[in-house]
Amino acid sequence: MVNEKEINFFKKNGYLIKKSPDQISLNKLQDFVYKILSKKKKSLSKDKKKYFQSLHKYITKKELNNFRVNAITLINRNKNFRDLYYNSSKELLDGLVGNEIAMQKKINLSIQIPNDTKSMLPMHSDIYAGESPFEVVVWIPLMDVKKSTHSMFITNPKDNIAINKAITKSKKLTIIKIYNKFKKKFKFLKINFGEILIFSPIIQHGNVVNTTKETRISLNCRFKSLLSPYDVFSKTHRNIPHFFQPHTVKPLTKIGFNFIETVNKKKFHGSL
Helix, strand or coil, X not given: CCCHHHHHHHHHHCXXXXXXXXXXXXXXXXXXXXXXXXXXXXXXXXCHHHHHHCHHHCXXXXXXXXXXXXXXXXXXXXXXXXXXXXXXXXXXXXXHCCCCEEEECCCEEEEECCCCHHHCCCCECHHHHCCCCCEEEEEEECCCEXXXXXXXXXXXXXXXXXXXXXXXXXXXXXXXHHHHHHHHHEEECCECECEEEEECCCCCEECCCCCCCCCEEEEEEEEEECCCCCCCCCCCCCCCCCCEEEEECCHHHHHHHHHHHHHHCCCCCCCC
């Protein structure tokens, strides 16, 4: 379970790193991704972490995007993958979000090979893209991630006011220049395989060019409380059924929605 100290840390910092209580599900996620990647690009190593770390030795920068897109397609075709993903982070979601959950329809895979400028994800807050402030991102590394350009960076919520002002008000500064201006406010996160990063989309985050000698592979997916607001600031279709789908729904919620549906269709018959 998430304890009170961890909840307070999340409320103050906007993120939490915690070992998954369900290591079996986490290992199965890693196994599946290893199988689909190594099937396309053969490896002499049976060590999954080492294979992921050295993936850049088996694939070129030119091949990378198609390779990643094909892997994402196979991941999202696997019906069990979604349950494994949810199970690996269930206790964190129960404590921070709730136990009736809507889950992003598409799980994403990130592959950041060394010195690849096209894999860069500039500083951003997901709120700018129409995400809900009531959701969280669950970010799962498939190997140990170093506290460096090998990882992702994140900012302290207390610095968001100045950064958001620069982003929304400045007509001269690019996102890269704004990041450089505030980069001392950001920190890179160290996360070991077996741990999960869960964070609010409100805080600024992103990555830079990976200047280490190792590839970084991670999964990410968004979750939110099923009955919390979706399109909060604008109609972006980041809602049910376009972007999210119900994953865990309690019996009474199903009864309630069934009642509303029958009343709206003027077909209410009094049954549950």
